[in-house]
Amino acid sequence: MTQIMHIDMDAFFASVEQRVNPSLRGKPVIVGGRDNPQLSIICAASYEAKRAGVKNAMPSWKAFQICPQAVFVAADSGKYIYISDQIFEILKTFSPQVEKYSVDEFFLDVTGCEKEYGSLLAMGAEIKRVIFNEFGLTCSIGVAPGKIISKLVAKLRKPDGLIVVDRDQALDILRGMPVEKLCGVGRRLERRFHLLGIETCDQLAEYPPQILKEHFGVVGLWLRKVCRLEDVPFVGYHAHQSDAPKSVGNSQTLKQVSDDPQYIKGWIYLLSEMIAQRMRQKGLQGRCVTFYASDGFHAGFSKQKTFFEPSYDGYEIYKRACAVIDLIKGFVWSVRVLGVSVSLITKAENSYLFHAQIKRDRLLKHVDMINHKYGSWTVFPASLKKAI
Amino acid sequence: MFSNDARWDRHLPSDVRESDVIEVGALFRGGRILPCMFVWQKRRYKIKEITCFWKEKNGTDELYHFSVTDGINLYYIALNARYMSWRLLKVAVLSEEGI
Numbered sequence: 001m002t003q004i005m006h007i008d009m010d011a012f013f014a015s016v017e018q019r020v021n022p023s024l025r026g027k028p029v030i031v032g033g034r035d036n037p038q039l040s041i042i043c044a045a046s047y048e049a050k051r052a053g054v055k056n057a058m059p060s061w062k063a064f065q066i067c068p069q070a071v072f073v074a075a076d077s078g079k080y081i082y083i084s085d086q087i088f089e090i091l092k093t094f095s096p097q098v099e100k101y102s103v104d105e106f107f108l109d110v111t112g113c114e115k116e117y118g119s120l121l122a123m124g125a126e127i128k129r130v131i132f133n134e135f136g137l138t139c140s141i142g143v144a145p146g147k148i149i150s151k152l153v154a155k156l157r158k159p160d161g162l163i164v165v166d167r168d169q170a171l172d173i174l175r176g177m178p179v180e181k182l183c184g185v186g187r188r189l190e191r192r193f194h195l196l197g198i199e200t201c202d203q204l205a206e207y208p209p210q211i212l213k214e215h216f217g218v219v220g221l222w223l224r225k226v227c228r229l230e231d232v233p234f235v236g237y238h239a240h241q242s243d244a245p246k247s248v249g250n251s252q253t254l255k256q257v258s259d260d261p262q263y264i265k266g267w268i269y270l271l272s273e274m275i276a277q278r279m280r281q282k283g284l285q286g287r288c289v290t291f292y293a294s295d296g297f298h299a300g301f302s303k304q305k306t307f308f309e310p311s312y313d314g315y316e317i318y319k320r321a322c323a324v325i326d327l328i329k330g331f332v333w334s335v336r337v338l339g340v341s342v343s344l345i346t347k348a349e350n351s352y353l354f355h356a357q358i359k360r361d362r363l364l365k366h367v368d369m370i371n372h373k374y375g376s377w378t379v380f381p382a383s384l385k386k387a388i
Numbered sequence: 389m390f391s392n393d394a395r396w397d398r399h400l401p402s403d404v405r406e407s408d409v410i411e412v413g414a415l416f417r418g419g420r421i422l423p424c425m426f427v428w429q430k431r432r433y434k435i436k437e438i439t440c441f442w443k444e445k446n447g448t449d450e451l452y453h454f455s456v457t458d459g460i461n462l463y464y465i466a467l468n469a470r471y472m473s474w475r476l477l478k479v480a481v482l483s484e485e486g487i
Contacts, residue, residue: 016440019439019440020439020440020455020462021439021455021462021480021482022437022439022457022462022482023462023482078442078444078453079440079442079453082442082443082444083442371447372447372448373447373448374446374447374448375446375447375449376446376447378447
């Protein structure tokens with residue numbers, strides 16, 4: 001039987017900051033954006049802050065209201081990415097089948113590994129020991145016969161937990177487990193499941209597949225399979241390194257709600273340039289542009305449009321994002337959170353006919369060469385400086 | 389996937405100043421760099437603990453970052469492997485909350 005191990009670093013960003021600054025250890029720490037600690041979004045909270053009621057993705061002013069003694073630290077992604085990569089390298093010594101699911105989550109196919117370590121529990125303990133010795137960080141580990149279930153059981157023992165469940169125990173855990181606890185079930189899907197009378201994972205497992213397919217398509221069928229422990233427990237070997245992305249996007253939370261179209265468009269241009277740079281680095285281009293906006297109080301909305309020509313030019317993506325905004329009926333320029341993404345990605349293979357296009361492409365290549373040598377944003381469109 | 393390139397302010401030169409070039413005494417042991425002391429503004433600081441280490445790239449430059457303490461303050465120092473030069477990037481009082 002296949003056994004999958006899920007490793008979830010505990011309050012990763014906050015724990016790293018507590019390692020970096022010893023005076024933060026044992027204190028409620030919240031990690032957010034660089035601009036204004038009062039106008040940020042919490043991207044990680046230490047367990048001390050979580051115990052006081054602070055949650056991830058909470059506005060920082062709310063976090064300070066709940067936990068006034070919390071210490072704010074500006075996020076520094078370079079640190080987190082490096083440590084995450086190092087953990088990934090360590091995990092590759094335990095199993096050849098490792099997947100980096102996110103910056104702080106990993107999957108390992110540990111089928112048969114009990115022979116080497118005595119038991120999967122011993123293997124999990126050894127992984128925890130090595131990570132702690134190397135970085136001083138704790139993690140929670142769940143082992144189960146499926147990816148989603150291993151992620152679910154790891155959560156049950158957070159922080160610093162270790163749990164190994166077999167098929168029967170996993171089915172026991174799923175019995176009575178609210179369906180929204182499953183990875184992939186968001187608030188919208190949860191509401192739709194509830195409307196059908198599906199409250200728990202075991203109810204979902206027994207639900208007629210035809211009706212699920214009708215209402216939720218393949219997602220419904222896949223989640224049913226997960227609840228029946230029938231999902232394909234594939235752990236992609238270095239999956240994220242080799243796979244081309246389905247979309248490339250960036251979002252930004254502004255310091256405050258803005259009703260200035262020029263300011264908002266400045267940010268759209270900046271996000272478009274960031275996307276374009278990353279696409280060019282990977283030799284990709286995309287045809288579909290999606291724009292997302294929210295005022296921070298109400299649910300956001302998004303709109304997308306597919307264009308005939310694919311592009312990796314930041315200015316072109318910006319113009320397309322503006323064209324998408326023009327499609328939104330009654331769009332109100334009152335924005336706190338905005339995002340741009342490009343999808344329908346293909347390999348960048350352009351052969352231009354017109355001189356202006358060739359010139360523009362040559363310019364982008366030279367900008368990229370300079371930025372590659374001297375660092376990102378060494379050269380950037382002057383209009384961005386004015387806008388931001 | 390979480391990407392460092394997704395941060396627009398990544399290379400804003402906000403914390404690096406020309407005057408913060410420092411001299412560092414370091415051990416190279418077991419494939420690791422272990423800074424032991426540094427001289428900043430003619431004063432010598434003995435490093436008691438390296439609290440964290442990470443690497444970053446800035447263009448073709450490879451930067452080795454260390455957060456270190458002398459028991460009183462927390463210092464962010466970085467070695468630019470291309471120029472073999474050390475810089476002091478940030479200082480914080482250990483008891484001071486946050487950086």
